[in-house]
Amino acid sequence: MEKQKNGELSRMFGYAGKFHVLTVLGCVLSGISTILSMLPFVCIWLVIRDLIQAFAAGDISLATGSAHYAWMAVVFAAASILIYYIALNCTHLAAFRTATNMRKSAIHHIVTLPLGYFSQNASGRLRNIIDDNAGLTEGFLAHQLPDLTGAAVMPVAVIILIFLFDWRLGICCLIPMGISVIFLKQMMGGDNAQFMGKYMTALETMNKEAVEYIRGIPVVKVFQQTIYSFKNFHAAIEEYEKFASGYALKCRIPLTGFTVTLNGTFVLLIPVAMFILSGVSGQAAYENVVLDFLFYSLFTPVCATMMNRIMFASEQLMAAKSAVSRVDEILQEKPLKEPEHPLIPADASIVFSDVSFAYPGTKEKALDHISFEVPTGKTVALVGASGSGKSTAASLIPRFYDVQSGSVTIGGVDVRNIEKQELMKRVAFVFQNTCLFKDTLLNNIKAARPDATREEVLKAADEAQCKDIIDRLPDGLDTLVGTGGTYLSGGENQRIALARAILKDAPIIVLDEATAFADAENEHQIQLAFERLTQNKTVMMIAHRLSTIQDADLILVFKEGQIAERGTHEELVALNGIYSSMWKDYQTSIAWKVGKEDEQHD
Ligand SMILES: Nc1ncnc2c1ncn2[C@@H]1O[C@H](COP(=O)(O)OP(=O)(O)OP(=O)(O)O)[C@@H](O)[C@H]1O
Structure with missing residues (x-):
């Protein structure tokens, strides 16, 4: 520094x-x-x-x-x-x-x-x-x-x-x-x-851990745990106490x-x-x-x-x-480096060429020599065990991080050579956890395109299957949501996120586990919204529910930062490898679920 x-x-x-x-x-x-x-x-x-x-x-x-x-x-x-x-x-x-x-x-x-x-x-x-x-x-x-x-x-x-x-x-x-x-x-x-610097670091750590603790309170309550189960918070309090009382003792005389x-x-x-x-x-x-x-x-x-x-x-x-x-x-933190001679991508194709990446401060590679191509208008689905590198790969497209070796290109241009605004215009990212600002639903959806009219927002919301949410809210689109506002369920939040992405109308869509928190009803609606959103777009999608990715043009099976298998659903099932066993497990779980439901109806 x-x-x-x-x-x-x-x-x-x-x-x-x-x-x-x-x-x-x-x-x-x-x-x-x-x-x-x-x-x-x-x-x-x-x-x-x-x-x-x-x-x-x-x-x-x-x-x-x-x-x-x-x-x-x-x-x-x-x-x-x-x-x-x-x-x-x-x-x-x-x-x-x-x-x-x-x-x-x-x-x-x-x-x-x-x-x-x-x-x-x-x-x-x-x-x-x-x-x-x-x-x-x-x-x-x-x-x-x-x-x-x-x-x-x-x-x-x-x-x-x-x-x-x-x-x-x-x-x-x-x-x-x-x-x-x-x-x-x-x-x-x-x-x-030097004390004040150390003291303030201890205070910051304690604040950080306190926020994590408060976020985790539902877990603490459900599992009858105590503050001591949040070891980091406890350690941070002790560290703070050590500094504060240590200084007080030093100053005694x-x-x-x-x-x-x-x-x-x-x-x-x-x-x-x-x-x-x-x-x-x-x-x-x-x-x-x-x-x-x-x-x-x-x-x-x-x-x-x-x-x-x-x-x-x-x-x-x-x-x-x-x-x-x-x-x-x-x-002094370096902003995202803007290209000196920005280039405009020719289309919405995505190419990963021999990409390797390790998170700052870690030695282990989260991605290890990854290569694949997604032509314009096609869909690639990333599957694999937790921690295998799917989200990391997705996050390299909008430059949440820059690759350490290899390259990620959009329309033939390295993402590092595309101007930030241009890149953001081309990519819509639907996160695992949708964040709603404390604002009206209208403004929350408009965050994707601030110049959008009310009619355009309504149309996007409608296409994202949000009509029932808007009808239910006391002030419709003008209802205050987000922290302290009207509560929306996880699935509803995701439909709002999809409405944002539809409104943005970017040629590339990156979806990170968009159906992870949804119940059956919500999942169906999310599926409809998703179909509308991805029409004629290049899509990269991360999903645990294999039902949503069977039609993908390419499925990549990630394992420990590498692509272990690749192909269409049929090809991968025939391969009899990781995907095929994931598919069998999935089929069994569906059969078990249907069996349970039948039992309840009998
Ligand atoms: N911000 C981070 N800092 C350091 N390491 C990280 C960070 N985010 C992820 N990792 C590590 O990188 C590896 C790949 O993680 P990644 O989130 O890409 O996996 P994933 O396949 O998307 O997992 P999941 O399905 O659980 O979301 C994991 O070992 C993870 O612990």
Whole structure:
């Protein structure tokens, strides 16, 4: 993976676009607000000094400046709050824009990636990276970054105040701050600097496994299992717990040191003040030391608060840096390579020439030197045991993956030399699991061809035998389906998928186990829809139900990534090999089923 040249912060600014100016402005304002927030302490000190001096002189009316200083304190405090409010508005605006742009960039990029990327990266993980990480960055830029800038101004202000009042007491304030930085470094530096990346990976894995677990809840319920049967989820929780508690344990001592040091400033301040007092003589000098001590007493908690803010902001900075890197990881994934000189296929024939393919990250070949031809308008059926490579072969036609050796051609052109849009126009793919978006049925079917009219959608739905579904739904074609919408059965979902494919009217149809989830009634309707869909098309079809493929022009029997047998139904039955025994098994199962039904009718 290409290494990012710029730091994470500048990449965050990159996402903000022109809005990054607002982040900078917000940080500057936050710094000004911090300085202003210290001035009331100076004013209060001046009020106290005025009062003490007047009191010592025995005439309280001499404290003429007190009211003035008190008002100044109010004005500075109000100005500090107002400026901080404006600062946060600026940083929030920029943060919202940054997070939105991060999400948009990732989502726009993701749709350009080969489909195979999604089988390697679970949806739970991707959602976590895109959504949660953008949220994390938003929180950091909106709140912690301006606080961090404000906090960075603090030591400078303390140093100035050291010279303004008593440098010895000022140093007493600075020493704990300095020591607390050492503890802070222990918490955030060394091995712990890598912690946030590992922690977020553990969190992503846990999210991914949680999604898998929730998807599998029906299995858990039906088979009376417990969470422990989902070992991966359990392991992910334990891994997460290991990181979280491991980090907490590592931070135990430095965090205690940090808190104690910051809150223990008085341990230094009081003896040093007493030491200074022992060295002065005269009431005025005595009063001055007490007044200076009072100032630092007031000021110490402000230093502690600031250092705490720095600590939380530093932690958030680690998280935000890691978040940006994760989103960048997605953006660096290579999109599907577009051909430099795209070619147009002459027809809808498909040719696999000596194709071999192994899934990314695996050594085992899912397809091993596969060759076959499907002339335009003909049907090829792929059969074979589970895991024999049928779906893999089908997925190479629309370039869900690219072959590693050999070639897949459509109309004489290698699919890698066909423009993505052109390829998608030519191939309609009906998946094993049909995904319906949370939208109306109309829009779900229209996804295949967004410019289709309502009439065209209705015609396609009718041809896909969806009329009964539309009539049954409360708002017909305008009924909301998909997650949270009206429920459709597996077979009904597949008929909708077939309606989509009919509407698309692509010359090549790839059907992946289109009847797998259907009951008898649905299967009959799917069969009718399928016949309509495949008229005059080149068809590649994967089916376990041998009844649906007897008329195929070519049947390929897959075994461990290779084609073990090929021919028409009759030829393969006569061959007395794998297909013939599959066919016998199928015949037996049909006979058994018919026998059962007869028994029930008797
Ligand atoms: N995304 C993937 N990553 C890694 N290996 C995979 C992936 N998808 C499939 N495989 C492996 O590739 C081989 C072929 O799988 P494929 O899904 O093509 O078989 P299939 O014949 O279609 O099986 P089924 O009938 O069960 O769908 C199997 O060993 C499978 O485990």
